[in-house]
Amino acid sequence: MTQTYHICLLPGDGIGPEIIAEGVKVLNAVGAKHGVAFSYTEALIGGCAIDAAGTALPDETLRVAEASDAVLLAAVGGPKWDTTDPEKPRPEQGLLGIRKALGLYTNLRPVQIFGALAGASTLKPEIVDGVDLMIVRELTGGLYFGRRERFYDEEGCGTGGVAGQRAYDTLEYREYEVERIARQAYQAARKRRNKVTSVDKANVLETSRMWREIVHRIHDEEYPDVELEDLLVDNTAMQLINRPADFDVVVTENMFGDILSDEAAQITGSLGMLASASLGDGVALYEPSHGSAPDIAGCGIANPLAQILSVEMMLRYSFDMQGAADDVRRAVTAVLDEGWRTGDIKDSDTPADKLVGTEQMGDLVAAKL
Numbered sequence: 001m002t003q004t005y006h007i008c009l010l011p012g013d014g015i016g017p018e019i020i021a022e023g024v025k026v027l028n029a030v031g032a033k034h035g036v037a038f039s040y041t042e043a044l045i046g047g048c049a050i051d052a053a054g055t056a057l058p059d060e061t062l063r064v065a066e067a068s069d070a071v072l073l074a075a076v077g078g079p080k081w082d083t084t085d086p087e088k089p090r091p092e093q094g095l096l097g098i099r100k101a102l103g104l105y106t107n108l109r110p111v112q113i114f115g116a117l118a119g120a121s122t123l124k125p126e127i128v129d130g131v132d133l134m135i136v137r138e139l140t141g142g143l144y145f146g147r148r149e150r151f152y153d154e155e156g157c158g159t160g161g162v163a164g165q166r167a168y169d170t171l172e173y174r175e176y177e178v179e180r181i182a183r184q185a186y187q188a189a190r191k192r193r194n195k196v197t198s199v200d201k202a203n204v205l206e207t208s209r210m211w212r213e214i215v216h217r218i219h220d221e222e223y224p225d226v227e228l229e230d231l232l233v234d235n236t237a238m239q240l241i242n243r244p245a246d247f248d249v250v251v252t253e254n255m256f257g258d259i260l261s262d263e264a265a266q267i268t269g270s271l272g273m274l275a276s277a278s279l280g281d282g283v284a285l286y287e288p289s290h291g292s293a294p295d296i297a298g299c300g301i302a303n304p305l306a307q308i309l310s311v312e313m314m315l316r317y318s319f320d321m322q323g324a325a326d327d328v329r330r331a332v333t334a335v336l337d338e339g340w341r342t343g344d345i346k347d348s349d350t351p352a353d354k355l356v357g358t359e360q361m362g363d364l365v366a367a368k369l
Protein backbone atom coordinates (compact mmCIF):
# COMPACT_ATOMS: atom_id res chain seq x y z
CA MET A 1 0.00 0.00 0.00
CA THR A 2 1.27 3.48 -0.85
CA GLN A 3 2.45 5.44 2.17
CA THR A 4 0.43 8.68 2.46
CA TYR A 5 1.55 11.65 4.54
CA HIS A 6 -0.96 14.32 5.56
CA ILE A 7 0.29 17.86 5.19
CA CYS A 8 -1.28 20.93 6.75
CA LEU A 9 -0.88 23.78 4.27
CA LEU A 10 -0.78 27.35 5.57
CA PRO A 11 -0.41 29.73 2.60
CA GLY A 12 -0.97 32.87 4.69
CA ASP A 13 -0.67 36.29 3.06
CA GLY A 14 1.13 38.26 0.35
CA ILE A 15 3.27 35.99 -1.84
CA GLY A 16 2.34 33.05 0.43
CA PRO A 17 -0.30 31.44 -1.84
CA GLU A 18 1.95 31.89 -4.90
CA ILE A 19 5.03 30.21 -3.46
CA ILE A 20 3.30 27.44 -1.51
CA ALA A 21 1.71 26.20 -4.76
CA GLU A 22 5.23 25.59 -6.07
CA GLY A 23 6.23 23.77 -2.87
CA VAL A 24 3.24 21.46 -3.31
CA LYS A 25 4.08 20.92 -6.98
CA VAL A 26 7.59 19.80 -6.07
CA LEU A 27 6.38 17.65 -3.15
CA ASN A 28 3.93 15.84 -5.45
CA ALA A 29 6.59 15.32 -8.11
CA VAL A 30 9.19 13.94 -5.71
CA GLY A 31 6.55 11.84 -3.92
CA ALA A 32 5.49 10.24 -7.23
CA LYS A 33 9.10 9.39 -7.97
CA HIS A 34 9.63 7.79 -4.56
CA GLY A 35 6.28 5.99 -4.27
CA VAL A 36 4.89 8.22 -1.51
CA ALA A 37 1.62 10.19 -1.66
CA PHE A 38 0.88 13.49 0.07
CA SER A 39 -2.60 14.68 0.98
CA TYR A 40 -3.27 18.29 1.93
CA THR A 41 -5.58 20.21 4.21
CA GLU A 42 -5.41 23.97 3.84
CA ALA A 43 -6.04 26.23 6.80
CA LEU A 44 -5.99 29.93 7.61
CA ILE A 45 -3.25 31.82 9.42
CA GLY A 46 -2.21 35.46 9.61
CA GLY A 47 -4.02 38.35 7.97
CA CYS A 48 -6.39 36.17 5.92
CA ALA A 49 -7.43 34.44 9.17
CA ILE A 50 -8.05 37.80 10.83
CA ASP A 51 -10.31 38.76 7.93
CA ALA A 52 -12.21 35.46 7.98
CA ALA A 53 -12.30 34.61 11.67
CA GLY A 54 -11.17 37.68 13.60
CA THR A 55 -8.04 35.96 14.91
CA ALA A 56 -4.63 35.25 13.36
CA LEU A 57 -4.64 31.64 14.59
CA PRO A 58 -8.11 30.07 14.55
CA ASP A 59 -8.59 26.94 16.72
CA GLU A 60 -9.43 24.99 13.58
CA THR A 61 -5.99 25.77 12.11
CA LEU A 62 -4.27 24.44 15.19
CA ARG A 63 -6.45 21.33 15.12
CA VAL A 64 -5.54 20.64 11.47
CA ALA A 65 -1.84 21.27 12.17
CA GLU A 66 -1.79 18.97 15.20
CA ALA A 67 -3.52 16.19 13.26
CA SER A 68 -1.04 16.38 10.35
CA ASP A 69 2.29 14.64 9.75
CA ALA A 70 3.93 17.98 8.96
CA VAL A 71 3.01 21.62 8.37
CA LEU A 72 4.09 23.64 5.34
CA LEU A 73 3.75 27.36 5.90
CA ALA A 74 4.50 30.21 3.48
CA ALA A 75 4.35 33.64 5.16
CA VAL A 76 2.04 36.01 6.99
CA GLY A 77 1.54 39.76 7.25
CA GLY A 78 1.05 42.82 5.12
CA PRO A 79 0.20 46.52 5.20
CA LYS A 80 -3.52 45.81 5.35
CA TRP A 81 -3.13 44.54 8.90
CA ASP A 82 -0.29 46.80 10.06
CA THR A 83 -1.33 48.64 13.17
CA THR A 84 0.33 50.14 16.21
CA ASP A 85 -2.83 49.62 18.25
CA PRO A 86 -2.05 46.89 20.82
CA GLU A 87 -5.75 46.00 21.02
CA LYS A 88 -5.95 44.99 17.34
CA PRO A 89 -4.90 41.50 16.14
CA ARG A 90 -1.74 41.21 14.02
CA PRO A 91 -0.95 38.46 11.48
CA GLU A 92 2.42 37.74 13.11
CA GLN A 93 0.59 36.62 16.28
CA GLY A 94 -0.61 33.63 14.25
CA LEU A 95 2.92 32.56 13.44
CA LEU A 96 4.21 33.08 16.96
CA GLY A 97 1.12 31.31 18.29
CA ILE A 98 1.52 28.18 16.19
CA ARG A 99 5.26 27.96 16.98
CA LYS A 100 4.46 28.11 20.68
CA ALA A 101 1.45 25.77 20.52
CA LEU A 102 3.38 23.10 18.63
CA GLY A 103 6.43 23.54 20.90
CA LEU A 104 8.72 24.37 17.96
CA TYR A 105 11.70 25.57 19.96
CA THR A 106 14.38 24.88 17.31
CA ASN A 107 14.55 26.81 14.06
CA LEU A 108 17.18 25.54 11.63
CA ARG A 109 18.16 27.98 8.91
CA PRO A 110 20.80 26.55 6.56
CA VAL A 111 22.80 29.18 4.71
CA GLN A 112 24.48 27.61 1.70
CA ILE A 113 25.83 29.01 -1.51
CA PHE A 114 24.66 27.40 -4.71
CA GLY A 115 27.76 27.70 -6.92
CA ALA A 116 25.78 29.20 -9.80
CA LEU A 117 24.62 32.05 -7.56
CA ALA A 118 28.02 33.29 -6.38
CA GLY A 119 27.61 36.30 -8.68
CA ALA A 120 24.17 37.12 -7.24
CA SER A 121 25.54 37.81 -3.78
CA THR A 122 26.23 41.38 -2.83
CA LEU A 123 29.55 40.15 -1.42
CA LYS A 124 32.62 39.40 -3.54
CA PRO A 125 32.74 35.82 -4.94
CA GLU A 126 35.97 35.03 -3.03
CA ILE A 127 34.25 35.97 0.26
CA VAL A 128 31.13 33.85 -0.32
CA ASP A 129 33.03 30.89 -1.76
CA GLY A 130 32.41 27.83 0.44
CA VAL A 131 29.82 29.41 2.74
CA ASP A 132 27.91 26.61 4.47
CA LEU A 133 26.55 27.50 7.87
CA MET A 134 23.54 26.55 9.92
CA ILE A 135 21.77 29.04 12.15
CA VAL A 136 20.16 27.26 15.10
CA ARG A 137 17.71 29.81 16.39
CA GLU A 138 15.78 29.43 19.66
CA LEU A 139 12.18 29.92 18.55
CA THR A 140 9.75 29.93 21.47
CA GLY A 141 11.40 32.15 24.09
CA GLY A 142 12.97 35.56 24.51
CA LEU A 143 11.60 38.95 23.58
CA TYR A 144 8.95 37.72 21.16
CA PHE A 145 7.18 35.86 23.95
CA GLY A 146 7.99 37.95 27.04
CA ARG A 147 5.69 40.12 29.10
CA ARG A 148 5.03 43.44 27.41
CA GLU A 149 3.00 46.51 28.16
CA ARG A 150 2.30 50.00 26.91
CA PHE A 151 0.65 52.59 29.12
CA TYR A 152 0.46 56.28 29.91
CA ASP A 153 2.67 57.20 32.87
CA GLU A 154 0.98 60.21 34.46
CA GLU A 155 3.64 60.58 37.13
CA GLY A 156 6.63 60.21 34.82
CA CYS A 157 8.19 57.81 37.34
CA GLY A 158 11.98 57.88 37.28
CA THR A 159 12.09 60.90 34.95
CA GLY A 160 11.62 63.69 37.45
CA GLY A 161 7.99 64.01 36.41
CA VAL A 162 8.01 63.89 32.60
CA ALA A 163 4.63 62.34 31.88
CA GLY A 164 4.13 60.34 28.69
CA GLN A 165 3.71 56.92 27.14
CA ARG A 166 5.82 54.03 28.42
CA ALA A 167 6.32 50.62 26.90
CA TYR A 168 8.43 47.58 27.67
CA ASP A 169 9.12 44.10 26.30
CA THR A 170 10.89 41.55 28.44
CA LEU A 171 13.68 39.21 27.42
CA GLU A 172 13.52 36.11 29.58
CA TYR A 173 14.96 32.62 29.28
CA ARG A 174 14.77 29.60 31.53
CA GLU A 175 17.60 27.13 32.04
CA TYR A 176 15.86 24.22 30.29
CA GLU A 177 15.18 26.37 27.21
CA VAL A 178 18.87 27.15 26.79
CA GLU A 179 19.93 23.56 27.58
CA ARG A 180 17.72 22.05 24.88
CA ILE A 181 18.69 24.50 22.12
CA ALA A 182 22.37 24.09 23.02
CA ARG A 183 22.00 20.31 22.60
CA GLN A 184 20.37 20.84 19.21
CA ALA A 185 23.32 22.97 18.13
CA TYR A 186 25.95 20.46 19.29
CA GLN A 187 24.11 17.59 17.65
CA ALA A 188 23.87 19.55 14.39
CA ALA A 189 27.60 20.38 14.60
CA ARG A 190 28.56 16.72 15.02
CA LYS A 191 26.91 15.98 11.67
CA ARG A 192 28.70 18.92 10.06
CA ARG A 193 32.14 20.44 10.72
CA ASN A 194 31.94 20.05 14.50
CA LYS A 195 32.08 23.72 15.42
CA VAL A 196 29.54 25.86 17.30
CA THR A 197 29.56 29.63 17.59
CA SER A 198 27.30 30.74 20.43
CA VAL A 199 26.06 34.28 19.88
CA ASP A 200 24.99 36.49 22.77
CA LYS A 201 25.34 39.94 24.29
CA ALA A 202 26.93 38.76 27.54
CA ASN A 203 28.78 42.05 28.03
CA VAL A 204 25.40 43.68 28.71
CA LEU A 205 22.47 41.30 29.16
CA GLU A 206 21.83 39.02 32.14
CA THR A 207 19.96 36.53 29.93
CA SER A 208 23.09 36.34 27.77
CA ARG A 209 25.36 35.69 30.76
CA MET A 210 23.10 32.83 31.81
CA TRP A 211 22.95 31.63 28.18
CA ARG A 212 26.75 31.55 27.96
CA GLU A 213 27.16 29.67 31.25
CA ILE A 214 24.63 27.00 30.25
CA VAL A 215 25.94 26.60 26.70
CA HIS A 216 29.41 25.99 28.17
CA ARG A 217 28.18 23.57 30.85
CA ILE A 218 26.29 21.45 28.30
CA HIS A 219 29.39 21.53 26.12
CA ASP A 220 31.78 20.42 28.87
CA GLU A 221 29.45 17.73 30.25
CA GLU A 222 28.00 16.28 27.05
CA TYR A 223 29.77 17.49 23.89
CA PRO A 224 33.44 18.21 24.77
CA ASP A 225 34.50 16.98 21.31
CA VAL A 226 32.72 19.91 19.60
CA GLU A 227 34.68 23.14 19.14
CA LEU A 228 32.89 26.01 20.90
CA GLU A 229 33.42 29.75 20.61
CA ASP A 230 31.45 32.72 21.96
CA LEU A 231 30.82 35.79 19.87
CA LEU A 232 28.95 38.96 20.77
CA VAL A 233 26.02 39.61 18.49
CA ASP A 234 27.21 42.95 17.14
CA ASN A 235 30.57 41.46 16.25
CA THR A 236 28.79 38.46 14.69
CA ALA A 237 26.80 40.77 12.41
CA MET A 238 30.10 42.15 11.16
CA GLN A 239 31.98 38.82 10.93
CA LEU A 240 29.16 37.26 8.90
CA ILE A 241 29.92 39.77 6.17
CA ASN A 242 33.68 39.69 6.74
CA ARG A 243 34.37 35.93 6.87
CA PRO A 244 31.09 34.00 6.38
CA ALA A 245 32.83 30.79 5.30
CA ASP A 246 34.42 30.39 8.76
CA PHE A 247 31.07 29.68 10.46
CA ASP A 248 29.63 26.20 10.89
CA VAL A 249 26.78 26.12 13.44
CA VAL A 250 25.62 29.43 14.91
CA VAL A 251 23.34 29.07 17.94
CA THR A 252 21.51 32.04 19.33
CA GLU A 253 18.37 33.36 20.98
CA ASN A 254 15.17 34.16 19.15
CA MET A 255 15.54 37.81 18.09
CA PHE A 256 19.28 37.70 17.39
CA GLY A 257 18.64 34.64 15.19
CA ASP A 258 15.82 36.39 13.36
CA ILE A 259 17.99 39.36 12.49
CA LEU A 260 21.23 37.48 11.74
CA SER A 261 19.45 35.02 9.46
CA ASP A 262 18.09 37.76 7.19
CA GLU A 263 21.63 39.13 7.02
CA ALA A 264 23.07 35.69 6.30
CA ALA A 265 20.44 35.09 3.62
CA GLN A 266 21.74 38.02 1.62
CA ILE A 267 25.13 36.32 1.48
CA THR A 268 23.48 33.58 -0.61
CA GLY A 269 22.08 36.12 -3.05
CA SER A 270 18.56 36.59 -1.74
CA LEU A 271 16.23 36.12 1.19
CA GLY A 272 14.18 34.19 -1.34
CA MET A 273 16.70 31.33 -1.08
CA LEU A 274 16.63 30.77 2.71
CA ALA A 275 14.59 27.78 3.88
CA SER A 276 13.89 26.79 7.46
CA ALA A 277 12.65 23.96 9.64
CA SER A 278 10.91 24.65 12.93
CA LEU A 279 11.22 21.58 15.11
CA GLY A 280 10.00 20.46 18.52
CA ASP A 281 9.08 17.09 19.94
CA GLY A 282 5.94 16.57 17.81
CA VAL A 283 4.65 17.80 14.45
CA ALA A 284 7.21 20.03 12.71
CA LEU A 285 6.65 23.11 10.57
CA TYR A 286 8.61 24.12 7.47
CA GLU A 287 8.71 27.73 6.35
CA PRO A 288 10.84 30.06 4.26
CA SER A 289 12.80 32.52 6.39
CA HIS A 290 11.38 35.51 4.55
CA GLY A 291 8.09 37.29 5.02
CA SER A 292 5.07 37.87 2.80
CA ALA A 293 6.91 40.34 0.51
CA PRO A 294 3.88 42.63 0.00
CA ASP A 295 5.90 44.76 -2.42
CA ILE A 296 5.82 41.96 -5.03
CA ALA A 297 2.69 40.02 -3.97
CA GLY A 298 0.33 39.15 -6.83
CA CYS A 299 2.97 39.87 -9.50
CA GLY A 300 3.99 36.23 -10.05
CA ILE A 301 7.67 37.08 -9.65
CA ALA A 302 8.50 35.85 -6.12
CA ASN A 303 11.26 33.31 -5.77
CA PRO A 304 9.70 29.99 -4.66
CA LEU A 305 13.06 28.32 -3.92
CA ALA A 306 13.08 29.05 -0.15
CA GLN A 307 9.68 27.34 -0.01
CA ILE A 308 10.88 24.45 -2.18
CA LEU A 309 14.03 24.04 -0.09
CA SER A 310 11.77 24.02 3.00
CA VAL A 311 10.04 21.04 1.37
CA GLU A 312 13.50 19.45 1.09
CA MET A 313 13.92 19.96 4.85
CA MET A 314 10.48 18.42 5.47
CA LEU A 315 11.49 15.30 3.56
CA ARG A 316 14.70 15.06 5.60
CA TYR A 317 13.49 15.87 9.10
CA SER A 318 9.86 14.70 9.21
CA PHE A 319 9.86 11.75 6.83
CA ASP A 320 13.49 10.61 6.81
CA MET A 321 13.30 10.53 2.98
CA GLN A 322 16.95 11.41 2.44
CA GLY A 323 17.01 10.24 -1.20
CA ALA A 324 13.97 12.35 -2.05
CA ALA A 325 15.44 15.35 -0.23
CA ASP A 326 18.70 14.92 -2.15
CA ASP A 327 16.68 14.79 -5.37
CA VAL A 328 14.99 18.12 -4.59
CA ARG A 329 18.34 19.72 -3.88
CA ARG A 330 19.82 18.28 -7.06
CA ALA A 331 16.84 19.56 -9.06
CA VAL A 332 17.21 23.09 -7.66
CA THR A 333 20.96 23.01 -8.30
CA ALA A 334 20.44 21.82 -11.90
CA VAL A 335 17.88 24.55 -12.63
CA LEU A 336 20.24 27.22 -11.26
CA ASP A 337 23.19 25.71 -13.13
CA GLU A 338 21.19 26.02 -16.35
CA GLY A 339 20.95 29.72 -15.63
CA TRP A 340 17.25 30.09 -14.74
CA ARG A 341 16.64 33.01 -12.38
CA THR A 342 13.82 34.84 -10.66
CA GLY A 343 14.32 38.61 -10.43
CA ASP A 344 15.84 38.58 -6.94
CA ILE A 345 18.73 36.25 -7.92
CA LYS A 346 19.52 37.52 -11.38
CA ASP A 347 22.74 39.38 -12.02
CA SER A 348 24.01 41.56 -14.82
CA ASP A 349 24.94 38.46 -16.88
CA THR A 350 21.43 36.92 -16.74
CA PRO A 351 19.95 36.92 -20.28
CA ALA A 352 16.34 38.09 -20.52
CA ASP A 353 15.15 34.66 -21.72
CA LYS A 354 16.42 33.05 -18.50
CA LEU A 355 14.39 35.32 -16.26
CA VAL A 356 11.35 33.38 -15.00
CA GLY A 357 8.41 33.90 -12.69
CA THR A 358 7.29 31.97 -9.62
CA GLU A 359 5.26 29.33 -11.42
CA GLN A 360 7.81 28.71 -14.14
CA MET A 361 10.58 28.27 -11.54
CA GLY A 362 8.43 25.66 -9.77
CA ASP A 363 7.75 23.91 -13.11
CA LEU A 364 11.47 23.81 -13.92
CA VAL A 365 12.36 22.22 -10.56
CA ALA A 366 9.49 19.71 -10.73
CA ALA A 367 10.50 18.74 -14.28
CA LYS A 368 13.95 17.68 -13.00
CA LEU A 369 12.40 15.17 -10.57
Ligand SMILES: NC(=O)C1=CN([C@@H]2O[C@H](COP(=O)(O)OP(=O)(O)OC[C@H]3O[C@@H](n4cnc5c(N)ncnc54)[C@H](O)[C@@H]3O)[C@@H](O)[C@H]2O)C=CC1
Pocket residue numbers: 015074075076077078079092095271272273287288289290291292293294295296301302303304306344
Ligand atom coordinates in the same frame (compact mmCIF):
# COMPACT_ATOMS: atom_id res chain seq x y z
N1 LIG B 1 7.68 34.13 8.53
C1 LIG B 1 6.85 35.13 8.24
O1 LIG B 1 5.70 34.91 7.93
C2 LIG B 1 7.37 36.50 8.27
C3 LIG B 1 6.50 37.52 8.05
N2 LIG B 1 6.96 38.80 7.96
C4 LIG B 1 5.95 39.81 7.63
O2 LIG B 1 6.01 40.03 6.22
C5 LIG B 1 5.63 41.37 5.93
C6 LIG B 1 6.69 42.04 5.06
O3 LIG B 1 7.89 42.16 5.82
P1 LIG B 1 9.26 42.68 5.20
O4 LIG B 1 10.00 43.33 6.29
O5 LIG B 1 9.01 43.41 3.95
O6 LIG B 1 10.09 41.31 4.90
P2 LIG B 1 9.98 40.31 3.69
O7 LIG B 1 10.85 39.17 4.03
O8 LIG B 1 8.57 40.00 3.36
O9 LIG B 1 10.62 41.09 2.44
C7 LIG B 1 11.88 41.74 2.50
C8 LIG B 1 12.37 41.99 1.07
O10 LIG B 1 12.74 40.75 0.48
C9 LIG B 1 11.99 40.49 -0.68
N3 LIG B 1 11.62 39.07 -0.69
C10 LIG B 1 11.22 38.33 0.37
N4 LIG B 1 10.92 37.10 -0.02
C11 LIG B 1 11.14 37.04 -1.34
C12 LIG B 1 11.00 36.02 -2.32
N5 LIG B 1 10.59 34.79 -2.01
N6 LIG B 1 11.31 36.31 -3.61
C13 LIG B 1 11.74 37.54 -3.95
N7 LIG B 1 11.90 38.54 -3.06
C14 LIG B 1 11.60 38.29 -1.78
C15 LIG B 1 10.76 41.36 -0.60
O11 LIG B 1 10.23 41.65 -1.87
C16 LIG B 1 11.31 42.57 0.16
O12 LIG B 1 11.90 43.46 -0.74
C17 LIG B 1 5.45 42.06 7.29
O13 LIG B 1 4.09 42.08 7.57
C18 LIG B 1 6.18 41.16 8.25
O14 LIG B 1 5.71 41.21 9.56
C19 LIG B 1 8.28 39.10 8.03
C20 LIG B 1 9.18 38.10 8.26
C21 LIG B 1 8.81 36.73 8.45
Ligand SMILES: CC(C)CC(=O)C(=O)O
Pocket residue numbers: 092095096258289290
Ligand atom coordinates in the same frame (compact mmCIF):
# COMPACT_ATOMS: atom_id res chain seq x y z
C1 LIG C 1 7.27 37.73 11.66
C2 LIG C 1 8.08 37.27 12.83
C3 LIG C 1 7.15 36.78 13.90
C4 LIG C 1 9.02 36.17 12.53
C5 LIG C 1 10.19 36.40 11.65
O1 LIG C 1 10.55 37.43 11.18
C6 LIG C 1 10.93 35.18 11.36
O2 LIG C 1 10.65 34.12 11.90
O3 LIG C 1 11.89 35.26 10.58
Ligand SMILES: [Mg+2]
Pocket residue numbers: 258259262289
Ligand atom coordinates in the same frame (compact mmCIF):
# COMPACT_ATOMS: atom_id res chain seq x y z
MG1 LIG D 1 12.53 37.21 10.22
